[in-house]
Amino acid sequence: xxxxxxxxxxxAVLLADGWHTVANKSFTLDSxxxxxxxxxxxxxxxxxxxxxxxxxxxxxxxMLSGPxxxxxxxxxxxxxx
Numbered sequence: 793x794x795x796x797x798x799x800x801x802x803x804a805v806l807l808a809d810g811w812h813t814v815a816n817k818s819f820t821l822d823s824x825x826x827x828x829x830x831x832x833x834x835x836x837x838x839x840x841x842x843x844x845x846x847x848x849x850x851x852x853x854x855m856l857s858g859p860x861x862x863x864x865x866x867x868x869x870x871x872x873x
Contacts, residue, residue, distance in 0.1 A: 797866060797868065798868070799817075799819050799820060799821065800817045800819075801868040801869045802814050802817075802819040802848075802866045802867070802868055803867050803868060803869055804866070804867035805819065805846070805848065805856075805863055805865075805866055805867075806863070806864040806865040806866070806867075807856075807858075807862055807863065807864065808862065808864070811867070812848075812850050812856060813850055813851040814848045814849075814850065815848070815849045815850055815851045815853075816849065818847075818848045818849040819846065819847075819848040819866075820846070820847055820848065821844060821845070821846055821860065822844075822845060822847070823843055823844065823845065824843060824844060824845025824857075824858070824859050824860070825845075844859070844860040845857060845858060845859050845860055846858060846859075846860055846862075846863055
């Protein structure tokens with residue numbers, strides 16, 4: 793059994809500083825790395841950094857990204873606010 797969480801149903805993400813609203817079904821998961829211009833500065837999985845990451849746009853238009861381990865919880869449609 794798994795807890796199948798449809799990323800299109802995520803409406804908010806709990807990070808260390810509190811809840812953040814996810815705008816326009818923008819929450820996504822992918823590999824996580826820092827790049828500068830065309831070169832990778834730090835790849836996910838190096839030095840113990842989680843290789844899976846998240847990214848979404850909040851309701852102010854800011855894009856938030858980070859390692860998946862920074863996500864404490866997600867709120868989905870149908871959940872109480």
